[in-house]
Amino acid sequence: MARVSIKSIAEVLGVSTATVSLVLNGKEKEGRVSKDVAEKIRLKAKEMHYEPNNLARGLRMGCSQTIGLIVADISNLFFANLAFHIQEHAEKYGYSVIITNTNESDLKLEKMVNVLKSRQVDGFIIVPTEHGMPYVETLVKRNIPTVLVDRNFAEIKAGAVVVDNYHASAKAVKSLIRQGCRNIGLIIYKSRLQHMRERKRGYIDAITEHGFYNPDFVKEINYSTISNDIPIAIESLLLKENRIDGIFFATNTLSMLGIKQLMNMNRRIPEDLKVVCFDKSDAFDFMDIPIPYIFQPLPEMGRIAVELLVEQIKEPSGERKCVELQASLVNSPVNN
Amino acid sequence: MARVSIKSIAEVLGVSTATVSLVLNGKEKEGRVSKDVAEKIRLKAKEMHYEPNNLARGLRMGCSQTIGLIVADISNLFFANLAFHIQEHAEKYGYSVIITNTNESDLKLEKMVNVLKSRQVDGFIIVPTEHGMPYVETLVKRNIPTVLVDRNFAEIKAGAVVVDNYHASAKAVKSLIRQGCRNIGLIIYKSRLQHMRERKRGYIDAITEHGFYNPDFVKEINYSTISNDIPIAIESLLLKENRIDGIFFATNTLSMLGIKQLMNMNRRIPEDLKVVCFDKSDAFDFMDIPIPYIFQPLPEMGRIAVELLVEQIKEPSGERKCVELQASLVNSPVNN
DNA sequence: CTGAAAGCGCTTACAG
DNA sequence: CTGAAAGCGCTTACAG
Numbered sequence A, B: 001m002a003r004v005s006i007k008s009i010a011e012v013l014g015v016s017t018a019t020v021s022l023v024l025n026g027k028e029k030e031g032r033v034s035k036d037v038a039e040k041i042r043l044k045a046k047e048m049h050y051e052p053n054n055l056a057r058g059l060r061m062g063c064s065q066t067i068g069l070i071v072a073d074i075s076n077l078f079f080a081n082l083a084f085h086i087q088e089h090a091e092k093y094g095y096s097v098i099i100t101n102t103n104e105s106d107l108k109l110e111k112m113v114n115v116l117k118s119r120q121v122d123g124f125i126i127v128p129t130e131h132g133m134p135y136v137e138t139l140v141k142r143n144i145p146t147v148l149v150d151r152n153f154a155e156i157k158a159g160a161v162v163v164d165n166y167h168a169s170a171k172a173v174k175s176l177i178r179q180g181c182r183n184i185g186l187i188i189y190k191s192r193l194q195h196m197r198e199r200k201r202g203y204i205d206a207i208t209e210h211g212f213y214n215p216d217f218v219k220e221i222n223y224s225t226i227s228n229d230i231p232i233a234i235e236s237l238l239l240k241e242n243r244i245d246g247i248f249f250a251t252n253t254l255s256m257l258g259i260k261q262l263m264n265m266n267r268r269i270p271e272d273l274k275v276v277c278f279d280k281s282d283a284f285d286f287m288d289i290p291i292p293y294i295f296q297p298l299p300e301m302g303r304i305a306v307e308l309l310v311e312q313i314k315e316p317s318g319e320r321k322c323v324e325l326q327a328s329l330v331n332s333p334v335n336n
Numbered sequence C, D: 001c002t003g004a005a006a007g008c009g010c011t012t013a014c015a016g
Helices: A006-013 A017-024 A035-047 A054-061 A077-092 A106-118 A133-141 A165-178 A194-209 A223-240 A252-264 A282-286 A298-314 B006-013 B017-024 B035-047 B054-061 B077-092 B106-118 B133-141 B165-178 B194-209 B223-240 B252-264 B282-286 B298-314
Strands: A066-071 A096-101 A123-126 A146-149 A159-163 A184-189 A218-221 A246-249 A274-278 A293-295 A322-325 A328-330 B066-071 B096-101 B123-126 B146-149 B159-163 B184-189 B218-221 B246-249 B274-278 B293-295 B322-325 B328-330
Touching: A006 A017, A006 A035, A017 A035, A054 B054, A066 A077, A066 A106, A077 A096, A077 A298, A077 B077, A077 B096, A096 A106, A096 B077, A096 B096, A106 A123, A106 A133, A123 A298, A133 A146, A146 A298, A159 A165, A159 A194, A159 A298, A165 A184, A165 A194, A165 A246, A165 A274, A165 A293, A165 A328, A184 A194, A184 A223, A184 A252, A194 A218, A218 A223, A223 A252, A246 A252, A252 A274, A252 B282, A282 B252, A282 B282, A298 A322, B006 B017, B006 B035, B017 B035, B066 B077, B066 B106, B077 B096, B077 B298, B096 B106, B106 B123, B106 B133, B123 B298, B133 B146, B146 B298, B159 B165, B159 B194, B159 B298, B165 B184, B165 B194, B165 B246, B165 B274, B165 B293, B165 B328, B184 B194, B184 B223, B184 B252, B194 B218, B218 B223, B223 B252, B246 B252, B252 B274, B298 B322
Parallel strands: A066 A096, A066 A123, A123 A146, A146 A159, A159 A322, A184 A218, A184 A246, A246 A274, A274 A293, B066 B096, B066 B123, B123 B146, B146 B159, B159 B322, B184 B218, B184 B246, B246 B274, B274 B293
Antiparallel strands: A293 A328, B293 B328
């Protein structure tokens, strides 16, 4: 069963491929194709089960109607949700999404950028890795539509949609202070990425403002050795610095493992110490009391990422917008 | 900055595009291209930052090195994990993965099959919807490589990789019986899909074997009204049939919501009643006691799905294998 | 060892 | 209103 192409339809009907193409793309007005020819073509196309070949179309048009999405790890709930919303919106614009993982490796980011480029994606939505700036920069310099999400590189002016991590973090810490915490630990990744730096800065500034800052209370975890590092960090916070009465976890994975460790050590939340987490985890539903967390507007982030990218695709040399969204504090016993 | 193609390299070097293509694809042996010409071409390609155009290649070769993955919902942890492993393996074979969601809608399944077909994917990995069989059947009949995963349609012989849901379910129920449960509820989706039918059948057979079967203990939930149905189902199980001493949850979403409801009603696990869940949820880590659950070998499922698909792509008219994996019971206080 | 040419399926000026 | 033709970038017989 040979593939049915525009040519086969044209031959059967004794018309030119140009006419068939025009009709099948709804451009019969422009080509001013007669109504009956158009009707005949549409019927025959259906009858022959014509299916357009987007590869050929893409080659000819110089665009693929495909978006390349690069995230750290699609099996992480945060990125999975983000990917979901990006996809739903991309679909509305007629784009398909190719999703790839970096697992936070700069090498894989480079590789994935190349893979997606060779697939002629019309644009990139990227959650960059720690030292991934050069690869993103190359894209931007070549005017390839690119939107960063979750983490921005302010130095290069790619498009971006991020959360105001600084104020979100400060908000979290202040809520702990307002609950009476004085010695507040921070569990965060050791990372040069902007969102981590901002979360740390938000924590430090908010705490310093109240005169409670102590560098020993900041524990920086290595992404690659996380399950090992977390218990050590928590133990050190609680045992050595046993005045700790609150902990701010800077990501959902960190909170998951951290809270687990707190439970292992029989610390009760919020009696023994209070916590706030960045991002929700399903697990919070199972806790006896509601766990306060910073809520990032994921559906919005996905939508805006797609919208910014589509704008760039339309006008590759136009200015690239950077959108910052506010995150909210949920489940906190104190008002904001 | 014009795109650099094989042609531009050929022109600069004064050789033919055929030679360039041969060299860049490592087929210089076949074409018996001289070493120095080959070397010159490789150097110039690097120098000009040549990047192959996979669209053109795909059009010419009749394949795209792309796999279409259709899942119910990429933001569900089960599918997100599955997608992760599928991707990692696809990459090894040089395939990219386009992921799309159906949200359990048959209409969207049909649409996504068409979208992916027009993108000339070389094969499909599909988590089918309840009434999605016709769309899958069309693919199979046309000899388009297709592997079903998680849920099989036994009637059509697509390739498939599934878990032995029947025995997994029976195993779960028997573990409850061995712990002394006599009145065991089942919370399951109302669905004609094979995996659900099998899980229900496994439950019924295992329970009947011990003479404890009571149809009132089976609560079938509608996917679309789940957050409403679950509390009602649990309440009805516990209040009307208050001899209930165990519950088997047939999916992770059902267990999440179900256990939450049990906690709302102040039922303690396992003192007041015992539970077993299908699939792990992150939340289990936060429970005071370990929650027993059926573990599906996701990494294996992903790997095998890709392997089966690659086999089919190599030999589209060959026999399509169907692999059934065993799931294990984790965290149960009784041995298996 | 290398080149000229055809063709994958499509769209788009151009000509009539 | 419609057709002939070029060309997107690639690969692959074919010829020499």
